[in-house]
Amino acid sequence: MEDQKPQDQAPFGQPPFGQNPFGNNPTPMPKNWLVESILVTIFCCLPFGIAGIVNASNVNSKYAMGDYAGAQAASAAAGKWTKIGFFCGIGVIVLYVLFFVVLGVGGFMSSYR
Amino acid sequence: MKLKYILGLIVIIGLSIIYYRFNPGVYNFFPECPFHKYLHLDCPGCGSQRAIHALLHGDILSAANYNLLMVLTLPFLLIHFFLKVYSQVTKKDFTLKIWCHPATPKILLAIVIVFWITRNIPFAPFNYLAA
Numbered sequence: 410m411e412d413q414k415p416q417d418q419a420p421f422g423q424p425p426f427g428q429n430p431f432g433n434n435p436t437p438m439p440k441n442w443l444v445e446s447i448l449v450t451i452f453c454c455l456p457f458g459i460a461g462i463v464n465a466s467n468v469n470s471k472y473a474m475g476d477y478a479g480a481q482a483a484s485a486a487a488g489k490w491t492k493i494g495f496f497c498g499i500g501v502i503v504l505y506v507l508f509f510v511v512l513g514v515g516g517f518m519s520s521y522r
Numbered sequence: 523m524k525l526k527y528i529l530g531l532i533v534i535i536g537l538s539i540i541y542y543r544f545n546p547g548v549y550n551f552f553p554e555c556p557f558h559k560y561l562h563l564d565c566p567g568c569g570s571q572r573a574i575h576a577l578l579h580g581d582i583l584s585a586a587n588y589n590l591l592m593v594l595t596l597p598f599l600l601i602h603f604f605l606k607v608y609s610q611v612t613k614k615d616f617t618l619k620i621w622c623h624p625a626t627p628k629i630l631l632a633i634v635i636v637f638w639i640t641r642n643i644p645f646a647p648f649n650y651l652a653a
């Protein structure tokens with residue numbers, strides 16, 4: 410969660426004075442979870458990954474329009490869906506491995522009846 | 523925070539060893555995608571495990587045959603994580619600005635959905651995309 414604390418203003422990439430009157434963004438862009446939701450989409454548990462990508466799209470477009478509160482809310486939603494997808498994926502894998510272990514142990518025991 | 527990265531690295535190395543050693547198309551203890559198991563359709567991530575196995579053996583062509591989307595996105599993800607680590611080390615911001623562009627998530631979403639639909643079409647030009 411180190412990405413969510415307010416970042417100090419970076420010294421690089423600042424526009425020259427007076428060049429871009431509406432572009433001097435007062436708040437840093439909230440984390441858009443795009444890469445994480447792509448990972449969730451590619452490595453299974455897809456509906457949550459798709460929801461993450463949709464929310465990432467909301468973060469980017471709202472931030473570009475200047476709606477910082479909306480971008481924050483979309484960022485929170487994107488993080489929520491990405492985490493749900495991630496933990497569902499982990500849960501499915503753990504359940505599958507548990508199932509396999511139980512079946513394997515059962516087969517092992519039954520073969521020695 | 524350091525511990526999280528170290529644990530993640532250990533998990534990634536362990537998984538790579540498992541996926542290098544065992545072929546998910548042959549051994550049955552790898553988890554199957556629930557979408558494919560119950561609906562018998564391919565999701566955008568189906569075939570990733572076999573593709574990872576093929577990639578770890580250097581066989582990019584058969585990896586692309588299993589899951590083209592994963593093979594195409596992997597270079598971007600590698601660049602992203604390399605730049606992230608590099609920015610952490612050098613204390614400067616080298617992270618890709620393309621992720622923050624308003625059009626990027628929309629294009630990605632369109633690519634994923636088109637890929638999802640086309641890989642389930644069972645005729646000739648599309649069934650090469652299937653897992």
